[in-house]
Amino acid sequence: MNNSNIVVTGAANGVGAELCKLLRSRGHRVTGLDIAEPKYDLDAFIRVDLSSESSIAAALEQLDGPIDGLCNVAGVPPRQGLETTILQVNxxxxxxxxxxxxxxxxxxxxxxxxxxxxxxGWREAVDQVKRLAAVRTAQELETFIRDENIDPARAYNxxxxxxxxxxxxxxxxxxxxxxRMNSVSPGAVATDILDDFSRAFGDKMARNVERAGRxxxxxxxxxxxAFLLSPASGWMKGVDIPLDGGMGAFNLSDALELSALRLS
Amino acid sequence: MNNSNIVVTGAANGVGAELCKLLRSRGHRVTGLDIAEPKYDLDAFIRVDLSSESSIAAALEQLDGPIDGLCNVAGVPPRQGLETTILQVNxxxxxxxxxxxxxxxxxxxxxxxxxxxxxxGWREAVDQVKRLAAVRTAQELETFIRDENIDPARAYNxxxxxxxxxxxxxxxxxxxxxxRMNSVSPGAVATDILDDFSRAFGDKMARNVERAGRxxxxxxxxxxxAFLLSPASGWMKGVDIPLDGGMGAFNLSDALELSALRLS
Structure with missing residues (x-):
């Protein structure tokens, strides 16, 4: 996959920035997109506001194919007043x-x-996700948020x-x-938006981080x-990869009392 | 992870053999274990019958540390008369x-x-898995298989x-x-035991393979x-990775009518 063309959104900082640097260190050509300009070298940068249809259209016009991979990292954290932006961008x-x-x-x-x-919690949220997916206009989105009492934490989830x-x-x-398309689901990650998640999710997140050690x-x-972008993961399709230092396993093991499976 | 010591069970053929070859091509030292001798070069080979406690003990005595990774590939397919062996080995x-x-x-x-x-189907099988995990002797295993009407397909699942x-x-x-420990869950894989799965799981498997293309x-x-064995996956802990060319996603999408989420 050397010298392949990869597009990464949310390139200015956090996970997006690390991914761009990692891919470039492996010889790929990386085009980064973000609302803010990255403070490191990229092969190309395109400014985009993913909450704006016209901004997305303008960014797409600047992107040339053929492209070997796309990683959608850009995301807005659960912060007061950002319900609309969270659902639009994320x-x-x-x-x-x-x-x-x-x-x-x-x-x-x-x-x-x-x-x-x-x-x-996607298993329990299928119907609400379908209603969100059917939203077509800014007005419909405002109505959806009001009618379903969506606060910032709920908007994020x-x-x-x-x-x-x-x-x-x-x-x-x-x-x-x-x-092919796959998703990655990190637990708490040490970036400059970690405090937003602490405020929104509180003790539950803190306990998970403590059990995972960090x-x-x-x-x-x-x-x-990067692995999911590479041909080595080629048979992985339509999969979500939990990436949480064991947090999901601790919680499932507690809920189902799986310690009974261990020999001690 | 170059020059690390990796142990692989089920090394004689199929996935185990391919993994040993891949790891050796990347500079690792690979010790393979199997009931049958592999027909290719390994750094070390130890014969083991994983259905026998004494054979496992003897194999462990021949293994020197420190070891950087263990991949448990050895498995017995759903074949008539092998209920006991399947539960023992797998x-x-x-x-x-x-x-x-x-x-x-x-x-x-x-x-x-x-x-x-x-x-x-693990969500629905937690109680039966706990009863299996509590089995301590060959006699208890026979009783479990008889009392719970375990046929070869059920034993495998x-x-x-x-x-x-x-x-x-x-x-x-x-x-x-x-x-850390993770699992990988492949769908149908083209090895010399694929026919066993076709006989045991029939049309359902054939339909999935057809939709996935192969x-x-x-x-x-x-x-x-190999990725899960490597430090690059270090934050993945206690996770099961579906590896099925999309089969799981097709089935979930059908069951939940997720096509409603698409724009067309």
Missing amino acids: FLGLRRFTYGLMDKLKEGASIVNLASRAGY LSKEAVILWTQAETEALLARGL PGTPEEVAEVA | FLGLRRFTYGLMDKLKEGASIVNLASRAGY LSKEAVILWTQAETEALLARGL PGTPEEVAEVA
Whole structure:
């Protein structure tokens, strides 16, 4: 996969920045997109506001194919007053941007979406995710948020549930085009938005981080995203990869009393 | 991870053989274990019958630490008359061998268990898995198989459900020792035991393979196992990775009518 063309959104900092640096260190050509300009070298940078349809359209016009991989990292954290932006950027804009780029992707290209451990409740949220996915205008989005009492924490979780489910929903259609898409769901990651998650999710997150020993690092998330972009993961399709230092396993083991399976 | 010491069970053919070759091509020292002798070069080979406690004990005595990684690939397919052997080799022997090797694993070492798409029913099988995990003698195993009407297909599914659940059950205890364990769950894979699965699982498997376009290859499974053994996947702990060319996503998308999430 050397010298392949990879597109990464959310490139200015955190996981996106680490992924761009990692891919460039391996010889790939990386085009980064973000609302803010990155403070390190990229092969190309395109400014985009994923909450704006016209900004997405303008960014797509600047992107040339053929592209070997797309990693959708850009995301807005759960912060007061950002309900609309969270749903736009984390899911509706991500979906719009990905569809727009589809015809420029090479056969065999890999798409990777950054979801989150916050999206693990997707089984119980299918109906609400469908209502969000059916939203077409800014006015409909405002009505949806008001009618369903969406606060910032719920907006964030819902946006990530939507990413996980949409990734699976597209798998068969993508296969017919020779493309594949997977998602990665990190638990708490040590970036400059970790405080937002602490405020939104409180004790539950703190307990998980304590049991895991520490939060994850952007580098650890970037390594898994890079693997999913590479041909070595070629048979992985429509899958969500939990990446949480064991947090999911601790919780499942508690809930199902799995310690009974151990020999001690 | 160059020049690390990796132990692989089921090394004689199929996924195990491909994994050994891949790891050796990357500069690792590979010790393969199997009931049959491999027909290619390994750094070391140890004969073991994972259905026999004394054979496992003898194999463990021949293994020197420190070891950087263990991949438990050895498995018996769903074949008439093999109920006992399937449960012994695929889960009880795997668990016994892994515990026996634990003190020879280096801090930071990775354990990878080959589970299967056939184990995806683990949510509904927790109680039966606990009863299997509590079996201590050959006589108790015979009683369990008779009382619970375990046929070869059920024995196979149960053994893989047990591997997936046990992997999660050990995560927190392993973390305290600086170790981690994950599982990989392939769908149909083109090896010489594929016919056994076709007979046991019939039309359902054939439909999945048709939708995915083909079965997976041993090389594709080996690539994912190698990634889970490597430090690049270091923050993945207690996770099961579906590896099925999209089969799981197709089925989930059908069941939840996720096509509603797509824009067309």
